[in-house]
Amino acid sequence: MKKIIIFLMIIIMMLLTVGCTSKKEIEKLAIIVSFGVDRTSDGKYMVSTQILKGQKSSSGGMGGGKNEKQPTDVMSLISTGDTVPDALEHLSTKLGKKIILSHVKFIVIGEDTAKSGVGDLVNFVAREHELRPNIIFLIAKGKASEILKTITPEATVPTNTIVAILNLQSEYGYTPVVTSLDFSTALASKTASPLAGVIALHQDEQAGTLFKLLGTAVFNKDKLIGYMDEQETRGMQWITGKVTTGNIVIPSPDTGNITLDIIQADSTIRPIIINNKPIIQITITEKGNIREMSGKLNIMKSPDIITALEEIQNEAIKREIEKALYAAQQTFKADIFDFGGTIHRDYPADWKNFQGNWREMFPDLTVEITVNSSIPRIGTISKPLY
Amino acid sequence: MKKKCQHIGKLSLSMALASRSKSSCRLAALQTTIKSSNEIAEKMTTVIEHFRQAGVNAQSHVSHRLTDNEIYLKNVFDNCSDIVIREIKITNNPQYSAILAYIDGMVSQDLIEESVIKKLTAKSVDDAYRPNSESYIQYLLGIRPEDIHEDLSKVVESILNSKIILLVDGVNKGLTIDFKNPPARNVEQPEAELSLRGPKEGFTESIRTNTCLLRKKIKNINLKMESHTLGKQTKTTIVVCYLSGIANDKIVNEVRIRLHNIKIDSVLGSNYIGEYIQDSSFFIFPTIFHTEKPDVLASKILEGHVAIMVDGTPDVLTVPCLFVEFMKTLDDYYLKFIPATINRWVRYLSFLLSVTLPGFYVALVTFHQELIPDALITTIIKSRAEVPFPLMWECLIMLFTYEVLREAGIRMPRVIGPAVSIAGALVIGQAGVEAGLGSTLTVVVIGFTAIASLTIPSPEMAVSQILPRFFLLLLSGTLGMLGLAGGTMILFINMISARSFGVPYMSPLAPLAVNELSDVVIRAPLWTMIKRSKLITWKQSQRRRPKLP
Numbered sequence: 001m002k003k004i005i006i007f008l009m010i011i012i013m014m015l016l017t018v019g020c021t022s023k024k025e026i027e028k029l030a031i032i033v034s035f036g037v038d039r040t041s042d043g044k045y046m047v048s049t050q051i052l053k054g055q056k057s058s059s060g061g062m063g064g065g066k067n068e069k070q071p072t073d074v075m076s077l078i079s080t081g082d083t084v085p086d087a088l089e090h091l092s093t094k095l096g097k098k099i100i101l102s103h104v105k106f107i108v109i110g111e112d113t114a115k116s117g118v119g120d121l122v123n124f125v126a127r128e129h130e131l132r133p134n135i136i137f138l139i140a141k142g143k144a145s146e147i148l149k150t151i152t153p154e155a156t157v158p159t160n161t162i163v164a165i166l167n168l169q170s171e172y173g174y175t176p177v178v179t180s181l182d183f184s185t186a187l188a189s190k191t192a193s194p195l196a197g198v199i200a201l202h203q204d205e206q207a208g209t210l211f212k213l214l215g216t217a218v219f220n221k222d223k224l225i226g227y228m229d230e231q232e233t234r235g236m237q238w239i240t241g242k243v244t245t246g247n248i249v250i251p252s253p254d255t256g257n258i259t260l261d262i263i264q265a266d267s268t269i270r271p272i273i274i275n276n277k278p279i280i281q282i283t284i285t286e287k288g289n290i291r292e293m294s295g296k297l298n299i300m301k302s303p304d305i306i307t308a309l310e311e312i313q314n315e316a317i318k319r320e321i322e323k324a325l326y327a328a329q330q331t332f333k334a335d336i337f338d339f340g341g342t343i344h345r346d347y348p349a350d351w352k353n354f355q356g357n358w359r360e361m362f363p364d365l366t367v368e369i370t371v372n373s374s375i376p377r378i379g380t381i382s383k384p385l386y
Numbered sequence: 387m388k389k390k391c392q393h394i395g396k397l398s399l400s401m402a403l404a405s406r407s408k409s410s411c412r413l414a415a416l417q418t419t420i421k422s423s424n425e426i427a428e429k430m431t432t433v434i435e436h437f438r439q440a441g442v443n444a445q446s447h448v449s450h451r452l453t454d455n456e457i458y459l460k461n462v463f464d465n466c467s468d469i470v471i472r473e474i475k476i477t478n479n480p481q482y483s484a485i486l487a488y489i490d491g492m493v494s495q496d497l498i499e500e501s502v503i504k505k506l507t508a509k510s511v512d513d514a515y516r517p518n519s520e521s522y523i524q525y526l527l528g529i530r531p532e533d534i535h536e537d538l539s540k541v542v543e544s545i546l547n548s549k550i551i552l553l554v555d556g557v558n559k560g561l562t563i564d565f566k567n568p569p570a571r572n573v574e575q576p577e578a579e580l581s582l583r584g585p586k587e588g589f590t591e592s593i594r595t596n597t598c599l600l601r602k603k604i605k606n607i608n609l610k611m612e613s614h615t616l617g618k619q620t621k622t623t624i625v626v627c628y629l630s631g632i633a634n635d636k637i638v639n640e641v642r643i644r645l646h647n648i649k650i651d652s653v654l655g656s657n658y659i660g661e662y663i664q665d666s667s668f669f670i671f672p673t674i675f676h677t678e679k680p681d682v683l684a685s686k687i688l689e690g691h692v693a694i695m696v697d698g699t700p701d702v703l704t705v706p707c708l709f710v711e712f713m714k715t716l717d718d719y720y721l722k723f724i725p726a727t728i729n730r731w732v733r734y735l736s737f738l739l740s741v742t743l744p745g746f747y748v749a750l751v752t753f754h755q756e757l758i759p760d761a762l763i764t765t766i767i768k769s770r771a772e773v774p775f776p777l778m779w780e781c782l783i784m785l786f787t788y789e790v791l792r793e794a795g796i797r798m799p800r801v802i803g804p805a806v807s808i809a810g811a812l813v814i815g816q817a818g819v820e821a822g823l824g825s826t827l828t829v830v831v832i833g834f835t836a837i838a839s840l841t842i843p844s845p846e847m848a849v850s851q852i853l854p855r856f857f858l859l860l861l862s863g864t865l866g867m868l869g870l871a872g873g874t875m876i877l878f879i880n881m882i883s884a885r886s887f888g889v890p891y892m893s894p895l896a897p898l899a900v901n902e903l904s905d906v907v908i909r910a911p912l913w914t915m916i917k918r919s920k921l922i923t924w925k926q927s928q929r930r931r932p933k934l935p
Contacts, residue, residue, distance in 0.1 A: 003880065007876045007879070011861075013872075014868055014869060015865070017868070018866065020865060022866065023752050023864075023866070024752065026752065026766060026767060027767065027770045027771055031755070031763060031767070052767055054767045054771035073764055100756075102755065
């Protein structure tokens, strides 16, 4: 008897707490996988979305050129409104389904919108409970709606293509993968500068329209101030320790170039304070195998050759990092590496003195770079072939 | 008026055409006569029955006179054409007459001729015993003292139990000879418990065969077999088997008490007994283990369980019974221990999936779409696009269809088997999905659930999963993951608080007994299982000597 009462109590408690109201049939939902934000001429927000389609994709047009319709699983819809969530609500006048944001993978922000300030958008993204904190911010060269309308030949859901590129680049380092959480943290901090990735369309003669991720967009607070190209971006990723695979090309002591394949890379940032001035010491440890070598250099002759090559590798990495530091300190005068944060964590008492005029101190900051690289393997042949 | 006259005219040619009322009066009188004579006839038959009963009861002892006994038997077995009463003369002497009474078909005819009639009608070698004395026949045929009855009711009972009764003129006792040979099935592999390796014998309907099959496995004087009779009309023999010294006396006593308290008309299957002695009829999972194989039963008895065999059915009950026993098969012990452990895990996982998978699927897709992995979301949207039913109803309909197919499959004669399976597969699977009545993903989920439920070795457990499955599906379809969690909690509370003959149902999992887990979580190698499980025996006992290094 007691058991039956307990069972009834459990069921009634569940009914009273949750109820059955949050039941949504999946075919009545519009699942948005990515959206883009632009501004119209009269100051309203124009939101372009990619929504997963419920119909089976049309089976025509498989082998055609770039002018024929590609089979796709998404549809693009655009709507306008006073704010970004308002624009999303207005989608319901065109689409008879309830909008669900839980599956959004990234947000594309148009260039003009970024220049005029993304504060409101970031506020919305951080506050909305359905948007995950790991969605990625991208700045479009041009208008965001152009990017979101494009259907590429590679996959039926273009969002997945972009996500795949981003996943790969998180290891290669040619573009930063900035999540909503990273952006919001940088925005909220008093000294750091937010970043975002950049996406553009690329016309390929054979394959048609493809997406290309290039470099970094640098912000001052919430306004876009400039771009860094791929080399500078990689230098920045060396500092933050995000580079784990890729190639380095170094000039060979003999003739030609040597390509090295990065296996492992690690970076340590250590601030020290000397005479009330902060100095940042960056130590990079890296291991790279020889992938391609031109010329007649025979490595097996003596171990000094490898040591010499390692020195050249150190120089190459150091140069990339210096490029990034120059861009950050001189061109943009923005602390994109969050050196301020590292000093704050290690020397909280001294940071109080620097905090106020960090913007002026940052361009003159001394950064010492030490690179320790090694070449563990040289591939499957040792002597050059001819 | 003319018509009415004609009507009366047809009553009788000799009667006057007048007075309709007179004839109706006579009709009424005739009807009352018929009625009263019917009543008298009924009363007469009851009186005759009474006399017959009295006659039957009056003669409760075997009388000295053979004719009395013969008349008694003929009265009792009135209208039974399958009883045979034969008269023989002992030692061919016309003074010594005897009759043999038995039921045709139940006894072995050749043995009667050879061992009984030939012996009895042969001339006696010496005159140590008088030919028509009880002692002569008793020692000639080797009859046990307990097979000699003075009571006529016991004599009738023996005849009904397929024994032969020998009544001798001048002896006031009936002698029983047992040459039982009732029609019986051969010992063959039971269909419900197939074994890959290992013995393929199965119990049959005759209780003597079953007890023999058990004795062949356990050659031990401690194997006790207690016999009871239950069922007012059917008077079925029940045998309780246990190993004294290993089985707990309290449990054996409890079994005896519960069997004693059964008041039942007929016992046709072992579940008739099972329903009376089980702890709770409303518990969804079975608390009594059924088996049809002697090796399984022997292993259970050696663990300390008590077995109950019922005459007329090959299904043997074992008490007490724990949940984990339904997940084990004896085949595990006939394979090496690593594959056996993997098989066991597959069974545990399929049990869990078979009960919770439909509910989990419905809860995920209707309430928690944000949890669906990206790779699956496109598939799910596409497959649900054209289906008219909400997902919970679709799953319910498909589960119900599976249950219909399963029931139909049990009764299907082999001839139309292929046709029905094709109809099932094509109609429900293919055509239903093509027509848009169901989605392919739901078919996969429900199909997998159905297959997973078949991995459970015991049929009783397999069919008990159906109710929890529907219950969890309904709860998760209305309340989401919280409903699934609440439903699972209710299920667990129910399972944990159940007992089987005093032993907690879910031990050794709850209450946790770490020593016992070696045979539950994995199938530990046989040489490590030194101690017998304490759960059933309630005392320390050793199975085997530890393996020397």
